[in-house]
Amino acid sequence: MSKKRLQQLVESLSRSAKHFNRGEVECLIRLFDTLVSASHSRFAAVGFDRNVFRDTLHRAFGMTDDVVMDRVFRTFDKDNDNYISVAEWVEGLSVFLRGTLEERIKYCFEVYDLNGDGYISREEMFQMLKNSLLKQPSEEDPDEGIKDLVDIALKKMDYDHDGKLSFADFEEAVKNENLLLEAFGPCLPDLKSGLSQVTRVAAVFKTPHCKRLSAGFQ
Ligand SMILES: [Ca+2]
Numbered sequence: 673m674s675k676k677r678l679q680q681l682v683e684s685l686s687r688s689a690k691h692f693n694r695g696e697v698e699c700l701i702r703l704f705d706t707l708v709s710a711s712h713s714r715f716a717a718v719g720f721d722r723n724v725f726r727d728t729l730h731r732a733f734g735m736t737d738d739v740v741m742d743r744v745f746r747t748f749d750k751d752n753d754n755y756i757s758v759a760e761w762v763e764g765l766s767v768f769l770r771g772t773l774e775e776r777i778k779y780c781f782e783v784y785d786l787n788g789d790g791y792i793s794r795e796e797m798f799q800m801l802k803n804s805l806l807k808q809p810s811e812e813d814p815d816e817g818i819k820d821l822v823d824i825a826l827k828k829m830d831y832d833h834d835g836k837l838s839f840a841d842f843e844e845a846v847k848n849e850n851l852l853l854e855a856f857g858p859c860l861p862d863l864k865s866g867l868s869q870v871t872r873v874a875a876v877f878k879t880p881h882c883k884r885l886s887a888g889f890q
């Protein structure tokens with residue numbers, strides 16, 4: 673990437689990805705560039721694909737769940753062309769790593785609304801919960817337990833009692849009880865680590881130009 677192109681991107685993305693400073697934006701653009709060139713895709717001019725994205729989530733945040741990673745991909749790929757462009761990458765991470773509660777509510781809702789019809793249905797809750805709970809084997813019939821959980825979730829969150837969660841239902845529920853944000857399965861990175869997430873991502877991928885930045889964040 674030419675210096676000029678990089679500067680232009682830093683300029684425009686620092687404005688749209690509100691939660692990163694210029695140094696961080698530059699670091700993430702360079703990381704994007706590294707990921708794209710490593711992917712050897714003939715669509716490299718557009719961005720990188722689902723596989724590179726999944727591999728990245730896995731390496732940087734320890735995400736392993738294919739269903740969730742697929743949904744995360746969908747929320748990043750705003751124009752639905754099956755590639756993550758540099759803008760989609762930086763703006764997506766801005767919400768994923770630093771989003772306000774409002775932004776994270778929108779993001780999680782989008783992840784859980786599997787068919788994108790604007791509601792989280794019973795079936796979608798069931799599917800997400802089953803997917804995230806089956807990794808913990810238990811003696812009981814898991815489907816029964818999951819159905820119970822869906823009922824509990826609806827009781828707690830379905831304010832207008834139509835048997836599914838609209839965005840308004842979900843938003844109100846999470847605002848009353850923040851823990852409900854990831855009610856149907858973990859889909860955000862664990863932010864407990866004291867290190868800046870950008871630093872961590874850069875470290876995982878050994879992005880050389882971000883070293884200076886890393887130092888400043890510790
Ligand atoms: Ca795209």
Ligand SMILES: [Ca+2]
Binds near residue numbers: 792
């Ligand atoms: Ca839906």
